[in-house]
Structures are given as structure tokens and as C-alpha cells.
Amino acid sequence: MTKQKLEQISNYVYCDSLLNSLDIETKLLPNPYYDYPYLIIKDFFSKEVCSEIIKSIKKDEDAIDAKVKSKNYANHINKNIRKTKIYKLEQEYKKIYNKMFKLHQAKIENFFNIALTTSTKIQVLEYTKGSFYVAHSDDSNMIRKDDNLIGFKRISNNRKLTSVLFATGHGSSGDINSFFGGELLFNYLYDEKGNNIKIEPDAGDMILFLSNPYFTHEVLEVKSGYRLSIVQWHDALIN
Template sequence: MVPISQKIYALDDIWQMDFEKYPLASHYNEYPFLVFENLVSKDECKRALNSLSNCDYKAKLVGSGLDESIRKTIIHTPTKEIKEVFEKAFFAIKEKVEKFYGVSFLKGTELQVLEYKEGGFYKCHADNASEIVKNGKLVGYKVVKPERKLTTLMFLNDDYKGGEVEFCHLRFANGDRVIHKPKAGEMIVFPSHGLFSHEVKPVHGNNRFAVVKWWDVI
């Protein structure tokens, strides 16, 4: 395994593949990604969630026709309240993220609200690239959304079972998988390229809500 931080390693075969691995943080950091807890309060998260079902605002569903063998997700357009909560969280950590990765933020994509109902999941995937598979084996990644270089993912609730995020190609020194259980009001930031491919484990009991925005950086 190849160390990409003090505590996290990349699998050898993935690291050696020829695909874009920008950006990466310094390997002197404990972790190659960032987890910011308690950026917004649970009350703020609750108000944001309630805005989705507010009778004065009917969230438009987008992303119809998703392949449910790969992902089972409902994608909502964000309400004003959700946008405000996300912006508050993002601007609280923006400078820290730029310093951590040695980048400057450019334009971001539109926000998406991701709802995983019971049984919802998302198999291992990269946020900006498609897998290149030959003879049933992963051999690399092809960038298909170059405007996505950093992923910012904020969670609005944690009153569900399952729904963990696993970074498929990363391991701890002892070989344990890198799995994170999100908390309400928390934001995770990580590169969007193939090295940080990740999956959302199946959700059990209650629905899981997250807000995602992808960023171009230099």
C-alpha cells in the first residue's frame, strides 16, 4: 500500500493506474480528506429538512432514469433554507480547505439534495470520472466531469441506520477499510477523482439526507 497521509494508504494497484489524481493533500496530514463536525446546529438541519416538505415549496425531483442497479437515490433541487445552511457551513471552512489542498476555489456546480430512502444505496463510484473496465477488471478512470475537482458533502440528519460512506480504494495501515458514519451538521471534503471513489452503504430505517456541491479549483 502507498501512504497518502499519516494514517491512510492507497491500494497499490489503484495508485499505479494512470489517471488524474489532482488535487491531493500533503501526505504529512493525518488524513487525506477533511471532516468538519457541528458546522450547523441540529435545529438548523431540521428546519432545512422541513423546508423540503413545506406546502409552499414543492421540491422538484431531478435525475429521473437513474440506473437503480448502481444507485437508488432521490435527487431534489434545494430550497432557499437548504442553500442558506450549506453556504453558512461552506464559508466557515473555505479557507481551511484551500490551505489543506493548496488550491483556490473557482466555480461550483448547482447544489443537489440527495435522499436515500430505506434500501437506498450508491455503489462505488468516482464523482468526476467513469471507470475503465477491461475483461471485468478496473484498469483506470476517464474524467467526464472536469469541473468537479473537490467534493463538499454536508449531512442534514443522522437518525438512520446504515448509510455509511466508504472510500473503496483507501485503507488504514492495518488493512482496515476506511468507513465513515456521518453526523448531522457535518461536512466532508475530499477530491472528486478516482482515488477517492466511494460508496454509500444501504440505508435501513428512516431516510438519509445529504447536500452535495462539486467545485473546480486551481
């Protein structure tokens, strides 16, 4: 059991009570009677489409190193914080993605009790062996004093919801269609035994979660294989 004091936020998930003591601008949480405070859509993409996307990305040499925001909120590359490459999704797969997202949009809005408005450009994130992304909140910077978390500074007003679609799945085979390590870990969310919530997806799964500090997360270091995800952030009206 962790040393943190935990508070229940859904049937099977608890959060670190520290968060409730902090002045967080965006404290929205889903219905506490749900089993989980995040939504997983199975088979958002078929395995066949995922394989096609992997092949298209492997042919693409036009990648950039992912950036992070520093204390002055300027974007810069820091591979001690984030070791990831960003690719663009080809137009034909964007059309499939947008079609599937619209198909699930009503379900997504109902789950989070929001009305989606605009979305950022789609990013394809590549994590190879040794790649990772340390703990971060999608809409805020973490504020620390003497290594202790004392708050969050909101920096992205248009990020209310995060969606992550996995083109490769978690597994031990270590080939181009799967990865070992590289789990999506929620730093302040725990199960009934006090273990951090870790997502070990199948290829084609999409997970959606609120972008606020309650859902601070990291990508653990990839031990082997190939982790490819398609990420987008969404603005919304809060009902």
C-alpha cells in the same frame, strides 16, 4: 488484512497501490503528513438547522430520481447503480449554507492547497430504506475489462473537490433524524488494519475530499432511518 498491496498516503490512511499503476489524469492528493486525506468540519450546520431542512424536504413533493452517466456519458436513470432522489434546497437554507462555506473557505483551500473558483448547484440527496449508490469517482468513469479495473476516463473537468454535508446522522435509532447502514465508504482507501475507510457522520458534519479516482466511493445500502445529505462539487486552481 486485505489482499491488496497498500501504500500510505497520510498518517492513518493507505490506498490500494493499483491506483498508482494506472494512468489517472488527476492524481492530486493532500499533504501526506496530515492524519487523514479528507477534511471533516464538525457542526457545519447546527442540529436545529438540520431539523428544519428535513421538515422542508419532507413537505416538498418536487423530487426527481438521480441519474448516472453511461458508457457514452449520457445521463440516465439506473436504479441498479443508484437509488436516490434529488431535491432542491430552499433559498433561506442556501443563504446559510453559502455563508458557512465562505466562513470555512480559507481552511478548505489551505488543507487541499487549492484556490476554489466556481461551484455546481447544491443538491439535496435523499436515501430511504433500501437506497444506495454503487462505487464511483466524481470526476471520472471507471473502465473495466473482465471485471478488472484497468483505468478511469475523466468526464467532469470542473469537479476538483467534493463536499457532502449530512443533515441526518449515522445511528441506530432509525428515526427521521438518523440512519443505519448508508455509510460513505471509500473503495480504495484503508486504515492500518486493512479495513476500508467508512464515514459514519453526525448530523451537521461536512466532509470534503478530492473528486479524483483515489476517492472513489459508494453509499452503502440504508438499512433503516432517513439519510439526507447536501452535496456540491467545486472547481479550483491547483497550487
